Amino acid sequence: MTANRLRSAALRTAAALLPLTLLAAADPPPANPGPNDIVAAAPPSAWVRIAPEDLLVMELSPDAKGRARRVVIQLIPAPISEPWVKNIRKLAAAHWWDGTAIVRVQDNYVVQWGDPDGEDAAKAKPLPEGVRAFLEQPGDGGARYVSNLPKYGNIFDKRDFFGPPPELNQDGYVIRPHFYKSWPMGSEPLPRTRKAAVAGVSPVYEAWPVHCYGMVGVGRNLSPDMGSGSELYTVIGHAPRHLDRNIALVGRVVEGIEHMSSLPRGTGALGFYETPEERTVIRSVRIATELREAERPRLEYLDSTSESFVAYARARANRKDAFFNIPAGGADICNIPVPIRKITQ
Amino acid sequence: MTANRLRSAALRTAAALLPLTLLAAADPPPANPGPNDIVAAAPPSAWVRIAPEDLLVMELSPDAKGRARRVVIQLIPAPISEPWVKNIRKLAAAHWWDGTAIVRVQDNYVVQWGDPDGEDAAKAKPLPEGVRAFLEQPGDGGARYVSNLPKYGNIFDKRDFFGPPPELNQDGYVIRPHFYKSWPMGSEPLPRTRKAAVAGVSPVYEAWPVHCYGMVGVGRNLSPDMGSGSELYTVIGHAPRHLDRNIALVGRVVEGIEHMSSLPRGTGALGFYETPEERTVIRSVRIATELREAERPRLEYLDSTSESFVAYARARANRKDAFFNIPAGGADICNIPVPIRKITQ
Numbered sequence: 001m002t003a004n005r006l007r008s009a010a011l012r013t014a015a016a017l018l019p020l021t022l023l024a025a026a027d028p029p030p031a032n033p034g035p036n037d038i039v040a041a042a043p044p045s046a047w048v049r050i051a052p053e054d055l056l057v058m059e060l061s062p063d064a065k066g067r068a069r070r071v072v073i074q075l076i077p078a079p080i081s082e083p084w085v086k087n088i089r090k091l092a093a094a095h096w097w098d099g100t101a102i103v104r105v106q107d108n109y110v111v112q113w114g115d116p117d118g119e120d121a122a123k124a125k126p127l128p129e130g131v132r133a134f135l136e137q138p139g140d141g142g143a144r145y146v147s148n149l150p151k152y153g154n155i156f157d158k159r160d161f162f163g164p165p166p167e168l169n170q171d172g173y174v175i176r177p178h179f180y181k182s183w184p185m186g187s188e189p190l191p192r193t194r195k196a197a198v199a200g201v202s203p204v205y206e207a208w209p210v211h212c213y214g215m216v217g218v219g220r221n222l223s224p225d226m227g228s229g230s231e232l233y234t235v236i237g238h239a240p241r242h243l244d245r246n247i248a249l250v251g252r253v254v255e256g257i258e259h260m261s262s263l264p265r266g267t268g269a270l271g272f273y274e275t276p277e278e279r280t281v282i283r284s285v286r287i288a289t290e291l292r293e294a295e296r297p298r299l300e301y302l303d304s305t306s307e308s309f310v311a312y313a314r315a316r317a318n319r320k321d322a323f324f325n326i327p328a329g330g331a332d333i334c335n336i337p338v339p340i341r342k343i344t345q
Numbered sequence: 346m347t348a349n350r351l352r353s354a355a356l357r358t359a360a361a362l363l364p365l366t367l368l369a370a371a372d373p374p375p376a377n378p379g380p381n382d383i384v385a386a387a388p389p390s391a392w393v394r395i396a397p398e399d400l401l402v403m404e405l406s407p408d409a410k411g412r413a414r415r416v417v418i419q420l421i422p423a424p425i426s427e428p429w430v431k432n433i434r435k436l437a438a439a440h441w442w443d444g445t446a447i448v449r450v451q452d453n454y455v456v457q458w459g460d461p462d463g464e465d466a467a468k469a470k471p472l473p474e475g476v477r478a479f480l481e482q483p484g485d486g487g488a489r490y491v492s493n494l495p496k497y498g499n500i501f502d503k504r505d506f507f508g509p510p511p512e513l514n515q516d517g518y519v520i521r522p523h524f525y526k527s528w529p530m531g532s533e534p535l536p537r538t539r540k541a542a543v544a545g546v547s548p549v550y551e552a553w554p555v556h557c558y559g560m561v562g563v564g565r566n567l568s569p570d571m572g573s574g575s576e577l578y579t580v581i582g583h584a585p586r587h588l589d590r591n592i593a594l595v596g597r598v599v600e601g602i603e604h605m606s607s608l609p610r611g612t613g614a615l616g617f618y619e620t621p622e623e624r625t626v627i628r629s630v631r632i633a634t635e636l637r638e639a640e641r642p643r644l645e646y647l648d649s650t651s652e653s654f655v656a657y658a659r660a661r662a663n664r665k666d667a668f669f670n671i672p673a674g675g676a677d678i679c680n681i682p683v684p685i686r687k688i689t690q
Contacts, residue, residue, distance in 0.1 A: 173675065237558060238582070238583050239583055241680060242680065246669050262608060265607055332586070335584075335586060
């Protein structure tokens, strides 16, 4: 075997996970389309533009070579985690994060940012007026705000939802993983009264977003009601699903995750940086509507209720492209990443 | 809420995932021990030293600040993926990787290394004598070498195995995830004859290692029989479980994964670097026995058949430490990372 063949082998191998942008639309459709082939062939109607008012644009200080580092976060739609998302909009409007920093990078876990002086009461940055800190209910057992999440009659009748067919459900954590407006969710039926059950009343489901790679959550104290939203983290490793329903998720990184995930790991406890010099300074955080039109990110996601998305999810669960010999037969919900792309025209 | 409280909140929050080394052995045991408390309290008998002949020590070129970057890989035990592991030992003995490079870093997926000139037949580095390239069976459908894996009578009777109790099994991909000598594995029963089933003969299970964070696999062509082991990759994102049984896994990174996962992402197709300057040069790769005693990594792993490991796995699946309000009730196998630590005395 020549090294030449090895290398081209590696390229073909990897082609099964080719970034979407590299697939030329003019290529003929392959015999066994892989997930990315399906996404590339999705009609324009299957794509949904992300409104600029839902995009948080974070500019980090330039890297060692002077290159700009922009990280774009899509905020999660109401009513999910609504109290924190409202805070985050106020914090961005007040330019509160400008001059704060990335304070923690823990391998295979999270990148966290906020006020590096938060531990020092004398130097800590005060929160803007109107930002609720959610410390008021220390005795309520926690779940009130985190579970301030959609409740539905029968969620699987709603067009908003795509629930993978049961035979493809390889997500071990929840009975009914699904996508809500293209966000990865868990859900379970709420207890029904015996009378309701006997009468055949459909169960009401409670749903919650789940901790996939790139999801953004709220740093907090021991009660999940706590945390203002001023201290945030994003997942840069295997999905820490044990955090689901224990921390409020408020968004996901839709552009520039590599500027977070490739940062040097902190050497202090839990990946906190030990010296100020190690931190990456956050130059600014803005809701995109505050930027000039030309500076706003132009992004769209694949609608989880579209036929293309369903076909994509099926293909992720049962890879039939040439590289694969034994399809997994299913996929956990975090192995069905929602396709997001730049709008180019 | 003061920022002070926020910060200390963040620290306590994170304490649930405190690196093992930070837990002082003298601390009193907590009321609801978390996974790391259990690991910290494990007796010396629960730890197994990794033999130097099973450690591959890779020295990358120093980072921008001149600091050494050492990555240590534990080779998977026989008979798993044995043909490739044998090749890898020969490649290391021949110092074949010295001067090769990290050629690909794809976010939330893999870091890949090998001969950067592999695509150019004129410049490609020849493989050392005796290294089989596994190209001989293009027509055998693939699975022969990848499935050259342990087959057992009833694996769950064997002391080598820890199978999480069924109520904790939240791994959606396989019926029987388990640990074999502290390696994360999937398994399924092989078909029995009707006669054997009627006679009550226990099924024979086929087992295979799974693609958790930090696992190391063999770059290959379209058939899983291919690939010599000279081109390797490690997982730096959410476990790509669809690769299980489709690529041979040969080891795992047991030290220095941060030197791989924090590398700049490649901007070419599939995360390949576009220019030679972007690549990280590999100075040397050695089996640890070739190093002087003082230079050898001294590492040990928690024995997956120990009581401590079972308690640890249960705690990972049902977090009861103070931070958690709603335990997940289970864990996928990649969310039960095998504890590995430096031997300090």
